[in-house]
Amino acid sequence: MSSHLVSAQFLGLLALFLAILFIAGPFLGRYMRRAMEEGNYKLTAWGRPLERLVYRIGGVRADAEMGWKQYAIALIVFNLIGVIAVYALQRLQGVLPLNPQGFGAVSPDSSFNTAISFVANTNWQGYAGESTMSYLTQMLALTVQNFVSAATGIAVVFALIRGFARHTAHTIGNFWTDMTRSTLYILLPLSVVMAVVLVGQGVIQNFDAYKDVSMVTEVEYTQPKVDAAGQPVLDKEGKPVMEAAKTGTQQLAMGPVASQEAIKMLGTNGGGFFNANSAHPYENPTPFANLIEMLAIFLIPAALCFTFGEMVRDRRQGVAVIASMTVIFVVMALAAMASEAQITAALSQLPIDHVASALQAGGNMEGKEVRFGISASALFATITTAASCGAVNAMHDSFTAIGGLVPMLLMQLGEVVFGGVGSGLYGMLVYAVLAVFIAGLMIGRTPEYLGKKIETYEMKMTAVAILVTPLLVLLGTAIAVMADPGRAGVFNPGTHGFSEILYALSSAANNNGSAFAGLSANTPFYNTLLAAAMWFGRFWIIVPVLAMAGSLAAKKRTPVTAGTMPTHGPLFVVLLVGSVLLVGALTYVPALALGPVAEQLQPLQAASTEPSATPAAPAAQLEQTQQQPAALTAATR
Known part of the structure; x- marks a missing residue:
């Protein structure tokens, strides 16, 4: 890697990643629209008998559509049943089969947290997977929820898109049909293909006892x-x-890893069979596997933007949305790389050579895998937090202050920069409604988006969907900082300790699941607090989104006039990006100033107040850092 802040290696990797993504996206987007909306699509004919069998077993009429309230009730009841099932499997795993290591029951608070986490597509893990969960629990509880929680997000975004695409309609689809088709025709085939590729790269897939x-x-x-x-x-x-x-x-540790790894990435679930997550060589063994996993995280969220354009009969709309996401993502990725390519303050004062070479990275390699290096680690961290996945191939707690701020801010923006499977797009469409409302105020016209007037009801639902996560994050962080059990879990007191708490709540409420692993979060206090943030951060957004979908579907389509603001050009992209950043700045900047920003400024303050400090101080600081336990990955994906 060169000595420049943004290396040619990183730019090449970023360009390759985006090129593959934008080539595959339109094809997958078109396929998903037809697979979900057409009952006679040739490419899904293979699964039609199985689809009908599922409907027959469940007593579902596939042609019976639902209003938004019925759709929301079905969704919430289904996910509540999922919580109960995952909780029960953890508590009973000691007497269930496929448990060669003889793991006992998971504690009640950890079981509760994990059940909420995997149902909410967060996959926050306060435990070490290979020393806590049996094979049966990993497969029947966690992997199954990886499929159905991702399918829930896809179902919701299709319901919202139908709200824009339909007019004078009282229904937004059938939840059970959407769940079945998204699982059977989208998630399952992609997961099988990816699992086979990962096995070819060295990811393990077996039921052997540990060796x-x-x-x-x-x-x-x-x-x-x-x-x-x-x-x-x-x-x-x-x-x-x-x-x-x-x-x-x-x-x-052994186990059925490849199958879980595939849906973990494709469903933007995160989590990991192993405590080290995607830094573990059995989960992510090669640079090529690392690239495949990064692509898998963004693949469906990016393709859904093209699906959106197809369904509203204007592909430019989907391009405008994905362009907005890409602008924010690229800027954030460059910022993360620039920060991690710098030498930390403690290292810079040591009498050693920091020039980049074949044997020296020339940047912050603490907490990173040598086989990936700074470029692939910084890009992975940006992707996984932009896309609401949260799987990690490096220790985010060891990033520089600004390097750690990037993934934290991406989560705080609402996980709309590609975001989770389905949830990223419906979150960005909520911001699109806000953007046209702001534009309408500026030009003195009733705001419209895709031919639908944006009125009081839609703006109320938009406000709820946008403001619920900042409320959960900031209130939860305040509670944790004030409570003794909250402060007790902090390993690094001071600004970094505050960042650990703020990151944890940002991750939970925005359903990401990654963590600054210096926080010991597997305690009754944090398991309960974070579970509440995960549940309400998921469903307090889904319900208003479905309500908005029902309202929009019932509206008449307004014809385009000379005064209609185009929502597919560069001006709208700028307006949409500005709306996302504006909300993030207004809600989180004060909290960020107390955490990563203050941490970034501390070395400058120390340099100005102690000009005669000897190299012994940073050396001692480095020694203290090296003595920190390497296994501080509790609550890390």
Whole structure:
């Protein structure tokens, strides 16, 4: 990598990523429209018998459409049942099959948090997957929810698009039909193909018991000393006595990883079979696998923009939406790379060479996999937080202050920069309604979008959908900062500790699921607080979106006149991007100033107040950083 802040390697990777995405997007978008809307589409004929069987078992009439209230009730009831099922499987896994390691029941608060998390498409994990969940729980609870939570998002966005595309209609589709078709014809085929590709790259897929393997060299470590009865030996102060030990073996986790990894990425679910997530070589073994996983995260959200253009019979509308998303994404990706390509303040004062070379990255490599480097790690972090996925291939807690601000801000913008499967597009369409309303105020006309007048009811639903997540994030952060159990989970006190809490609430309420892993969040306090943020952050947006869809579908289409503002050109793209950034700036800038911004300014303040500081201070700081536990990945995807 070159010594420039934005390397040629990063620009090449970014260009390759976007080129593949925009080539595949229109084809997949057109396929999804036909698969979801046409009952006689040739490419889905293979699944028609299975689709009819599902309807027969469920007692569903595929041709019976629903109003928005009926659609919303069906959606919420279905997801509540999912919460109960996932909770029960975790609590009972000790007596269920496919549990070769004999894992016992997951604790009640962790089970509750995980159930809400996977149903809400957040996939926040306060536990280490390979040491907590049985194979059956991983497959039947978590992987199944990876499919149906993603299908829920697709169903909602199709309902909203129908609201724009239809006129004088009282229905927005059938929830059960939308769920079945999105799972059967979109998510399942793509997941099978991707799983096969990942297996070819070295991702494991088996049901073997965990394996003990011999290490090349023995490893020395310390452990609590125990007496003959197996009880820990305590010193005079009541603390465990530590003793030296060594081992020449290591236990390697096995399991059906590739199948879960595929839908984890394609469904923008995140989560991970392993605690190290997509940094683990069994989940993400090669640079090519890393590229495939990044593409999978954006594939369906990007293609849905083209589906939107197809369904409203104006492809330029879909292009305008995806152009707005891309502008914000590229700027954020460049900012993350520029920050991570810099040397941290502590390292810059050490008497070592920081020039980039074949053996020296020349930037902030802390918390990053050597096989991916700074470029692929910074891009992955931007993609996973832009797309509401939250899978990670690097430790976001180890990013620089501005490098960590980028993924945090992308989540706080409402996960609309591509966003989650379905949820990203319906979130951006809500912002599009806000943008035309602002434009209408500026020119003194009744705002219109796609031939539908935007009136009081639509703006009320828009306000609820946009403001609910900032309320949850800021209120939840305030509660955590003031409460003793909230502060107790912070590993790094000060500005970075505040960033850890703010990031966690931003991730939960916006259904992302990644974390600054320095926060110990697997506690009853955080499991309950974050579960509430995840549930309301998901469904307090879905319900007003469906209400808006019902209202728009019932409206007549307004003919285009000379005074109608075009919503498919560069001016609208600027207006839409401005609306997204404006809301983010107004709601989160004060909180960001207390966290990553203040953290970024601290080295400058230290340099100005202590000009005679010796190199011993940063060296000691570096030593302290290196001694932090490497396994601080609780609550990390």
